[in-house]
Amino acid sequence: MEHVFFCTGHELKIKNAVKAEGLYITDDQERKYLDLESGVWCTSIGHGNPYVNDAVKEQIDKLIHAGFCYSSEIMEYAAKELLRVAGMEDGKCVFLCSGSEGVEVTRQMSRTLTGRGLSMTLHDSYLGSYSSLSEESGGWFLLDWERCKNCPVQQTCDETCHLFAEVPEDISEFIFEPGSSSGLVNFPPEKMIENLADKVRALGGKVIVNEVTTGVGRTGKWFGFQHYRMEPDFIAVGKGIGNGYPVSAALLKGEDAEKLLDKGFHYSQSHQNDPLGASVVFSVIRFIENSDLVTHATVCGDYLYKELEGLVDGKLVTEHRGRGLMHVLEFADPAMVQRVYSELIEKGYIVGNRGRALRIDPPLIIEQNELEVFLDVFRDVLMGLSDTKPA
Structure with missing residues (x-):
């Protein structure tokens, strides 16, 4: 790859992937790899899903x-379905x-409605690759909830907690990422989030x-916020809703949409409300529902949770966190994470790695x-490293 600029910070482990089908990616040496990262959360229902592919082929021959000045029926079908599963x-x-665009657009909408310029998010959130989202200096308030992770009363948390006193009065919006934390899988306490949402609205x-990462069945519900008693004003959806195709969505309440139009809100770009992307969204939702995959994610996730929890030994593996089919193992030493990651690649398994987390x-x-089968291989890899001193 002489002319492709790879600037992700990740080392390429599969130099020339030539085919992907279902759970597997195949390289030019005909080696198969089980993708346990879902193409970085994107291929929610498997690579090259034939149901989605057929919908794409059909739509390509149509539109x-x-x-900006014309529409297509498939947009309405897809929008109606996505709004339905989001409640x-x-x-x-x-x-x-x-997904980055989805978060950015909803933030612009919120600021138009409130007339304010200060956004709040949790200190460990990842909201997107745009500088307006990643450079959290001007216009941002980061709420540090680190102290809350081990709070003995987190399930009965109320407005008397010091955390709520820190929320600025001129806040425009609270942008909540329900569980990813830049891929580190931290799930904030229910009462804390519910009370924060109430405070911001008040x-x-x-x-x-x-x-973007927690939606589309990933956590065992259609959306991660559904593990909390809350009704968002806006929802940004991406990654898995396109199953590898670059489509995302911004959802908002009907009453807010009317107010935005009254205020003269405009947002436009060349690939907004495209029929092909809408057809992908529609087919992904239909496939998930027809196959009952949200329930399946809960059942398989419960099994995976139990098995991964058993790998925590306090020495090599220090912690496990998970919900549905979103899991992370933390290691005592980041060098060990890289070794495990590399050995699993050699054995034909793709996982994600970041710092101390797998x-x-x-x-x-x-x-x-x-x-x-994967867990058996994984245990063997960990067993081989359990007596190895950190590099």
Whole structure:
């Protein structure tokens, strides 16, 4: 690869992938790799899913792209389905190209409605690759909830907690990422989040949930916020809703959509509300529902949780966190994470790695027997390293 610029910070382990089908990626040497990272959370229902592919092929022969002054019926079908599973039936949907764009657009909408310029998020959130989202200096308030992780009263947390006193009165919106934390899989306590949302609303602010990684069945519910008793004003959806195709969406309440139009809000780009992307979204939702994959993610996730929990020994593996089919193991030494990651690649398994954390986020179509085979290999790798001193 002489002319492709790889600037992700990740080393390439598969130099020339030539095919992907279901759970597996095949390279030019005909080696198969089980993708337990779901293409970085993107291929939620498996690589090259034939149901989605057929929908794409059909739509390509009809209409791929729509401009600003015309529409297509498939957009309405897809928007209605996405709003339904999100519990926002009276809302509106804008189809976009990336999860980062979804978060950015909802933030712009919220600021237009509130007339304020200060966004709040938790200190360990990852909201996107745009500088307006990643450079959290001007216009941002980061709420440090580190002390809350081991709080003995976190399940009865109320507004008397010091955390709520820190929320600025001029807040525009609270952007909540329900469990990813830049891939480190931290799930904030229910009462804390519910009370924070109530506090922000009482101050006249809005609530946005970033479901780019936690949505589309990943956590055993359609969306991660559904593990909390809350109703967001905006939802940003991406990654898994396109199953590898670059489509995302911003969802908002119908009443807020009307207010935005009254205020003259505009947002436009060349690939907004495209029919091809909408057809992908529609087919992904239909496939997940027809195959009952949200329930399946819960069942397989419960099994995976129990097995991974048993790998925590306090020495090599120090902690496990997970929900549905989103899991992370933390290691005592980041060098060990890299060794485990590399050995699993050699044995034909792709996982995610970041610092001390090893991520396991398989496609929702994975079966328990496939997890069992992987776990046997994984245990062997850990066993081989258990007596090895950190590098």
